[in-house]
Amino acid sequence: KLKTPGAEVKIAYLGGSITAQEGWRPKTLKWFQEQNPGVKISQIPAAVGGTGSDLGVFRLGHDALAQKPDLLLVEFAVNDGGAAPERIHKGMEGIVRQTWRELPACDIGFVYTIAGGMPEEEKEGRLPRSKSAMEQVAEHYGIPTVNFGTEVVKRLAAGTLVMKGEKPQLDGKTAFSPDGVHPFPETGHEIYREAFSRLATAVQAVVGGPKSHTLSTPLRADNWEKATMVPLEKAWLKGGWTTSPEAVAKSFASRLSPLWEAATPGDALEFTFRGTAAGIYDVIGPDGGQVRVILDGKDTGLKPRFDSYCTYHRLSQLWIGEGLPDGPHTVRIELVAEPLDKAAILAKRNETMKDPARFAPLHWHAGALLILGDVEK
Numbered sequence: 001k002l003k004t005p006g007a008e009v010k011i012a013y014l015g016g017s018i019t020a021q022e023g024w025r026p027k028t029l030k031w032f033q034e035q036n037p038g039v040k041i042s043q044i045p046a047a048v049g050g051t052g053s054d055l056g057v058f059r060l061g062h063d064a065l066a067q068k069p070d071l072l073l074v075e076f077a078v079n080d081g082g083a084a085p086e087r088i089h090k091g092m093e094g095i096v097r098q099t100w101r102e103l104p105a106c107d108i109g110f111v112y113t114i115a116g117g118m119p120e121e122e123k124e125g126r127l128p129r130s131k132s133a134m135e136q137v138a139e140h141y142g143i144p145t146v147n148f149g150t151e152v153v154k155r156l157a158a159g160t161l162v163m164k165g166e167k168p169q170l171d172g173k174t175a176f177s178p179d180g181v182h183p184f185p186e187t188g189h190e191i192y193r194e195a196f197s198r199l200a201t202a203v204q205a206v207v208g209g210p211k212s213h214t215l216s217t218p219l220r221a222d223n224w225e226k227a228t229m230v231p232l233e234k235a236w237l238k239g240g241w242t243t244s245p246e247a248v249a250k251s252f253a254s255r256l257s258p259l260w261e262a263a264t265p266g267d268a269l270e271f272t273f274r275g276t277a278a279g280i281y282d283v284i285g286p287d288g289g290q291v292r293v294i295l296d297g298k299d300t301g302l303k304p305r306f307d308s309y310c311t312y313h314r315l316s317q318l319w320i321g322e323g324l325p326d327g328p329h330t331v332r333i334e335l336v337a338e339p340l341d342k343a344a345i346l347a348k349r350n351e352t353m354k355d356p357a358r359f360a361p362l363h364w365h366a367g368a369l370l371i372l373g374d375v376e377k
Contacts, residue, residue, distance in 0.1 A: 005038035012064040014056055014095070015075030017049030018113045018182060023189030024148075028073075028196050044069050048255070048315050052079040053091030055317045057227045058370040059281070060095055063255065065102050072099055077112040077130045078181065085133035086220075092137045094224030097215055101225070104212040110138050113192070114149035115181040119163060122153045140219045146199040148192045152176060155191070222276075229281060230369040232260055232269070239267035244283070244365045248313055252283055255315060256367030259283060262291075263363045265337040272330050275373015277322040280333065282366040285313030286353075289362025290340060294332040295321050305364050306340055308349040317370060328376065335364050 011032065013025045025043065033041045046063040048055070053076040064072060074095060080088050092110075099106050118128045127135065131147065138145045155161035155174075165175025168184040176188040183189045218225075234241075237260060243249065244261040252259055262268075269280070288306035292299065303318055320331055342359050346352060353359045369375060 006040075008040045008042070009036075009071070010042055010044055010067060010069045011071045011073065012044035012046055012067070012069035013073050013075070014060065014064055015047045015073075015111070016051055016079040017047070018078060019047035019075045019111075020045070020049050021182060021185070021189065023183055023185050024111075024113075024192035024196065027189060027193035028200075031193065031197050031200075047075075050079065050309070050314060051317070052076045052083060053088060053095065054080075054083065054224075055281070055370070057091045057094040057098070057224045058229045058279075058317075059255070060098055060227075061102075062229055065099060068103060069106055072106055072108045073111050074108065075111040075113055077128070077134065078115045078118075080130040080134075081116065081118075081128065083130065085129060085136075088130055088133040089137060089220050090222060090224045092134050093140075093219050094227050096137065096141050096143065097218070097223060097225035098227070100213045100215055104214070106213075108141075108143050110134050110143055110145040111196070112145065112147040112149060114152050118149055119153050119156055122147075122149050123157065137219060141216065144199065146196055148195050151191050151195045152188070161187075161191075224277075224372060226275075226372055228371050230371055230375050231256075231258075232366060232368060236269055236271045237262075237267075238270055240264050241267055248283065248285070248365060251313065252315060252367070256281060256283070259365055259367045261363055261365050262335040263361070265335055265362075267364075268332055268334040269366060270330075270332045271369065272328060272376040273369070273371050273373055274326075274328045274376060275371055276324050276326050277370075277372040278320045278324075278329070278331060279370035280318040280320065280366050281368040281370055282316055282318055282364065283313050284316045285310050285365075286342075286358040287361040287363045288340075289364060290336050290338055291318070291364055292334045292336050293318075293320055294334070296329050302336065302338065304340055306342060306345060308345050308347075308351065310342075311346070311351055313365075326373070335362070337362065 013019050019025050029043045044067045112131045121128050161174050163176050164180040168187045174187050177183045241260050244259040249259040284305045290302045290304050
């Protein structure tokens, strides 16, 4: 399809903050456009910073598949770095099976970025745990993968690249990134672009034109193919909920609309679902408080909706329960008055409350249910 003049091609980029950057995503899009003159190639930006494949599989339909992409590129290797292999299998296989169930002609590629201690593992010829788990899914379904880390490690070993620096060029060497995670656009992301273009050229030569993909037997019977995202209904909101202030909601309107705010202790979300897992797609930030989760009548404890990164608002997820018996479950999530030591939490990253008034409220912003199963109306 890329070689057909006049064709329209959509490329969906599903990932975390590295994909959200103005880096390998727009660079590879431009490369595709340059390689295929006369073809209208556009992007579907579907990256959410600080999230992994466990949220990606729930939001895939809304953020990517609804726009019918021809190619889906999935980047979660860094954000899945701390996840168990079994959890990665469930999320990544769910992404594959959802995509080919709805769009059999959509091609898929896994993209592996690099960060933290990954270079040391890869220097020794070992794939980090998250990449190894993703490779198992890719091999099962015949999905091409590109490991950006290979080229980064090669340059680190040659002494032409340093992993972290204040500027892209430092003391005669090229710096990969300012923080060891998010590449500089002109250096680290350019390395990513070069690695991707080499693989894409090779894959295109082997694969040829578009084809329809069929689903084989699952790698895991308990994969998250049936993960779904359900917007909150007003009937489930108990108490004085209102729509979140525009200053908060506007930034997330493309992901969660409407976004609801609980501002008074006792405001609660109540629903019943039939399935094996559930969570809430929400927004955390400076005004975040705590909620109490009650699952099937059992108090599972307080869940802070604030962390050391909450100097700004960002998308997040609150997990309620996983691996539950496949049957009906009741959920009540209630905003509580118990305070948080926000100053101490921020201090873990050497952050401070420069404007204390922004941090004073104890609120909760929620927008959708994440369900493995069905919500009972």
